Structures are given as C-alpha cells and as structure tokens.
Amino acid sequence: MGERARAWGVTLVLGALVLSPLARRQGADTDDFPLSHYPMFAAAGIGHLVEVSSVRLVHADGREERAPLVAVGSPEPMVAKNIVRDAISRGDAPSLCAAVLARARGPEPTGDVVGARVVTATFDARTYFRAPSPRPVSRVVQAECGALVRPREGL
Amino acid sequence: MTALASRADAWLRAACPAERLAAVRALVGAYATVYVLARFRYFADLSGLDRAAFAPVGAMHAWSGPPAAWLSWVFTAVALASSFALALGVRHRVTAPLAALSLLWIFSARSSWGKVLHTENLLVLHAAVLACAPAADAWSLDARRAAAPPEPASRYGWPLRAMSVVTALTYFVAGVAKLREGGLAWLSGAPLAEWLAWDAVRKAELGSMHSPLAPTLASHGTLTAALAAFTLAVELAAPFVLASPRAARAWALSAWGFHAGVLATMAIGFFYPLTFIAYVALFDVETIVSRVRARFSGRPR
16 A cells, blocks of 8 residues: 555544544434544533432441442442443342442451442532532432341431 | 645645654553553453443444453453553554554443443544554664664654544544534533533542532633633634644643643543643654753763
C-alpha cells in the first residue's frame, strides 16, 4: 500500500468510525466502546430526584451499612451500581443479595452481619447536602436475605 | 486533484521529523504501560463479575458470552508487555498492533458489564493509529540498527494528523450528543446544574469520592451556564481548529481545562487528557524532549 493511500485510508476509516455512533439511536443503552456517542450527562430535564440502588449489610442490632463495592462485584462504584440495577431489572435481586452477603461475610463469618437487603432509595438532590444525615424521599426493599432483624426506625 | 483536495493532502501528509512521531509513540506507550500496570488486577480478574450481567461492547461483540477467566489474565499481560514495547519501540511492526488490539480487548471486556467507561476511548484509537505508522524510526530500540537518523518526511506527519483528527472528532461527537439529547436547553446551564447535583448525590450514596464543589456550583445558575457554554464550545469547535496549529494548541489547552474542571466539579478523572498525552500530537513535542535532553547532557559533571 502506498503511503498516500495508507495515510488517507487510516484517517478516513478511523474518522468515519468515530463519527458512526451519530447515526445510531441515542441513549445510554446503545452506547459502545471505543466508538461511543458519549451519552453521559447529555440529557436535559433529569430533575432533582436521584434513585440509587445498593446492597446494604444488616447487623444484629438492625444497623445498616453499605456493602463493600468488591462484595457487590466491582471496585468501580458506577459498575457496582449497575450490577445492582441490572439484577433488580432481571428479577435477580434475591440471588444478588445472597451472593453479596456470602462475599461480605467470607468463608468463616466473624462480625455481626446477619443479613442483607437490596434497596432502591430516592433522594432529593436539592436538599441532600444541606442535611447532616440525608434521608431518602422513598425507599423500596427489593430483596432481603440472611437472618434479618427489623430495621431501625426511620431508615 | 482539485485545489481543495491538494490542500487537504498537503495538510494531512505534511513532512515532519521522525522524532516527533517517536516522542508521541513513547509517551502513549508509557501512559498505557503505567495505566495497565496500575490497574492490572482490575483488568485481569473478571471472575467476581456476574456472568448474567454480561453486556458485550467493543471487541466483546465477538464473544457469545463472558470470556474464560484465564483469557483476561493473558490479554492483560499481553497489553502490559506490548504497551511497554510500544514505549521503547521494540519490534514495532508486531508489538504496536498487538498493543492496540490487546488494549481494545481488555478495555472492552471491563466495559461489558453494564457500564461503559469513556476514559479509555482515545487511548485505544491513538494506539490504533500508531499501529499503522512507522513510529519507531527514531528514539527507539528498533532505530539503533539504522545507519543514520531519518530525514523529516510525510510518513511521520500523517499519523500525527490522523491522531489529531480522531481526537477532535471524539470531542465533536460528545458535543453533538448534548445538543441532540438536551437541545439548546443544555446551554442554559440548568441541565449541567442538575447533573452536578445528581452525580454528587449518587456518588455519596455509593461510597465513591464526590466533589465538594458540586453542590455549591449546582446552585449558581450563572456559573453553570458559563461552564455549559464553555463545554459545548470546546467540544463543537474541535474539528474546526485543526487547520491552524496555533488554534489547535489553544484548543488543546482549553480541552485540558475542561477535563480539569470535570475533575474538580465531578471527581471524574479522564487521566489520558489530564496528563496532556492525549494532545501531544498537536505539538512539536520533540523540541521539548530535545531541550530537556540538552539541558541534562549539558550539566557540568
């Protein structure tokens, strides 16, 4: 291949590939790598309510804490979040709950973690950082596992 | 060939010192080496991921399901070794394509579990250009066999132009996405303010680092409107500044500023642009390297 052909070939092919996602239907579900249409933070009108799904470990006294990200399945918070979201949408929240609980407790459970919950909580972004301990506007328990006790009042 | 085509050809295939392309190769290779090394286990160990959540992107489209666990260890090791070889310029014709393909594989694999990360797109695309270019004719272990340093030539110029085109179009696509998804409302700053607050809340709840600036900034409409305008200007102007080297360099500084702003306000680190290596193809980077080398070699012993 001549140098001119190679120069133009590589530039035009890669340039066209980079532009090609513009021809696809937009939206996060059609994103790809490394040819992306960069849907992140592109939409308008998302509002002030933020829905976050997470796995909470439950202690013997009813206290809850966020499960370690690695126990959820990824050290990357956004990936872990999507693992939870996708499990809920597939109807797999109970099995995710059990798997995270098993990973968090390890082969020989020591602490006082007695169970876990897969929870979807909705927060108001306008007031979230003004409150010393922000509370969700709403909270839905998607699944519970282990030997659970009643949650603390107000959670 | 028409006058316009001749001008385009002259721009794309402008003669350039082999050292400039070599410096870009060494920097991109060094970045890839450090990046893969720092996150080796993250890329190599896919065993903890839920197989049911596999949603293939990029190179993973060729797989019918999640790849075997050992395969990601092999590809990550190959990516590390070949990136290091790319940096040093060892057997470039073999190792550079290997680096591009293995980086594409490991980044694709990691993004195939429901969350596509966009921090590695440009690195893979730049590695692909370098894989097609004679980027190890200078400042490399391969070049030690050469009798004399090569003369400036167009074969060293076009890969840098191609990398610049890819860089500019990547930003342009991101800008178009904002206009298509958010419309002109994006310019008002209101969507950006919502995203800043939304992202900070989400990260705080997930136990991830969030920017303390985000909540304050989100409540200042004028500031978010200015930042939104700056973001769209940087992204949409990218392809139009390439013809002028001075404008392209000014754009690169603006784009770096954009990423620094994203880091400060959203705690999202696009490290490839933040190290400035993503933009070095736009600069006479070999002169900087030569100056540094001259300075150190000229030191009194």
